[in-house]
Amino acid sequence: MSKAGTRAKSRSGSKLRSARKSAPRKPEIKNAFYAQSGGVTAVINASACGVLETAKKYPERIGKVYAGRNGIIGALKEELIDTSKESARSIARLRSTPSGAFGSCRYKLKSLQENALEYQRLIDVFEAHNIGYFFYNGGGDSQDTAHKVAQLSEQMGYPITCIGIPKTVDNDLPYTDTCPGFGSVAKYVAVSTREAALDVESMCETSTKVFVLEVMGRHAGWIAAAAGLAGSSTEEAPHVILFPEVSFNPTRFLNKVKRTVKKVGYCVIVVSEGAHYADGRFIADAGSKDAFGHTQLGGVAPALANMIKQELGYKYHWAVADYLQRSARHIASATDVKQAYAVGKAAVEMALAGKNSVMPIIVRKSDKPYRWTIGDTPLAGVANVERAMPRSYITRDGFGITDQARKYLEPLIKGEDYPDYVGGLPRYVRLKNVLVKPKLKRFTLRD
């Protein structure tokens, strides 16, 4: 029904356009393009859900919403998913389904100078499919792309309303209180650290004395900092957090571990994948070589564990959460899910309100209770600006988080938003992802 509905609308939409040239004030019906970009999260589909459910409420303005298959690549290759082919229930289930339901990609558009061809192609595809709204759901690079498309569409006289939708587990976008996706990783990491710490504590008399958990975060320690919430003070596990913001000093680290084991009997360590020495070498790379002599890729946790074994002789265990942490929709933060949906909804409402080249942001009104609202910021200011974690969030010794960090982080992991389960497993939706018939000739991507 709703499908037929939107289709009918968009048809009459095209008629309108030809018929009512005389009345330009009456806004035309335009189709919308939505794409997911970069590393996916537990809640990026909640943003998609916000976009799609909201767009459906304005059939007199928005015809179809086409989703890019594998992000912006879908636009370049004219692989457009017709979301009107999905049932309302499937769309609703996106809210509780992790990862990118339409596919995402790591594909950064170069500058207009370097690669005008790709931007030209985007405009061509948008024009061919009567697309007037461009919703791009991603991190800093994606906001940069959205900004460039906005600039270009003006220059080329094909108006497209471009709205960026924030997403990243790295929590490194500026101006917004937090980035949808981060709160859920933060919750996963805090919960997992608390659970593993209880395990180590209960066995430490005769077994494992040191446990190392590696979490994501190449440039910023936001995710590692969230692990600090597992304990209510720096006295409790995790006893040591290693941030990319603090250069790794093996001697100080080993002393801290030794002191902790002597004092409490065990030591729980959480380390950012991006933790590095003063000279910039990643701890992960400094460590091991494989049987063929190649430096082994990844694995700061095992590198630290071996260092501890050799220098202190403690029995250890280590874990690397990797994708488990950013896809863990089963333990998503309810706050994060709400915010992810809200920015998707707001993106559509801003577009319809005539805003352009902006990104909805989360504005914190108060910490306790956590109150927030949606604002917006120009894409020009967001593009390629990384928000670093304030040094004031890290304790003076560099191994823990401060009360200021707790005040900021605590609200972001609040609330549980469990998916439905069938047969003991979460019911995650798989969309039909029906592609629209292409209208243009094929386009080959640069390698």
Place this chain on the structure above:
Amino acid sequence: MSKAGTRAKSRSGSKLRSARKSAPRKPEIKNAFYAQSGGVTAVINASACGVLETAKKYPERIGKVYAGRNGIIGALKEELIDTSKESARSIARLRSTPSGAFGSCRYKLKSLQENALEYQRLIDVFEAHNIGYFFYNGGGDSQDTAHKVAQLSEQMGYPITCIGIPKTVDNDLPYTDTCPGFGSVAKYVAVSTREAALDVESMCETSTKVFVLEVMGRHAGWIAAAAGLAGSSTEEAPHVILFPEVSFNPTRFLNKVKRTVKKVGYCVIVVSEGAHYADGRFIADAGSKDAFGHTQLGGVAPALANMIKQELGYKYHWAVADYLQRSARHIASATDVKQAYAVGKAAVEMALAGKNSVMPIIVRKSDKPYRWTIGDTPLAGVANVERAMPRSYITRDGFGITDQARKYLEPLIKGEDYPDYVGGLPRYVRLKNVLVKPKLKRFTLRD
């Protein structure tokens, strides 16, 4: 109140003993000893909860329940935790708290011949504290210990009722349908695999093509098999499961990975830590050396990932769940929690019914719907017998699970049993763990 109650009872109990020598039929009040042994799980405290709440219902038979601090070591060192000092609410919360609340240990008692001294000490401690019931919550070794204590107490004429309580994530105890602890790890691994697979799938066009998840299981592939539930057939992720039961053949493995990537665009691999070559070498050990030339300990996932990178050139990610999987009470199986509580409860009821040297087991009545009841089996038969996973649970090509395996595994992960949350984190109880004043001279453990 209840605390006072039990204390009163146990005092009047000692009076009884002296007063009513004439009426031996009237059972005396004896104290009970409970200990947690070996690797802890997400639900071993649920078994403790079952023991403590049930014992409290029989004040005319059971006085205090003393828990061993750090397992059997607590008995040897006479470090007995007085569980009557805990509130009823704290005891109730054990049901939803992971790991070992009283501490566990890896400490196997040797044979009676080799180490009569330790067994003698156990009996001395039990006698000194009027302990007549010995509840030992652990895996095969622990059941062996419980059995030996039963034999010895008879020989020494100090009667102790010994009941083993099954526990192990390895699911390798005989006679019982499953081991409490396994169902929850199985659920964690199946859910995490499903989530990570969605992540990889959505990014595979331009990013990671292969994801490797390492799970526990040194000797048996039960946990790896559970990951197979993430997909409804061997066509879905996980595409490759590596079991300890099937010798690792690099050529066949790499071909399977290559075929899978060509066919579906990505490949999800789940591997048991115990996966090994035909000659018995663990894949983990075969791989990398650290900067100092030592073979790197652990890490079959990175070893496989590097192999794939070098031979096939695919971009990869890998995760090692380690303790996260066995402590993940936040995603415990409701079936597992019920069964863990039930075997604890049954242990006490069996002891009071005059059974001795037995272990409660889970008896499967039907698969769909899953119906089970509690039975018992003699410890003599359980001790040191490992249940292997039937080869019929593994597909002919050795990379997946059969329908027979699904039929067995599916019921075990059914149902969710969420802990309470406070401030976004699970409320796990921390007990006071008050020690009883020692009555004997100190005892030094062998190293």
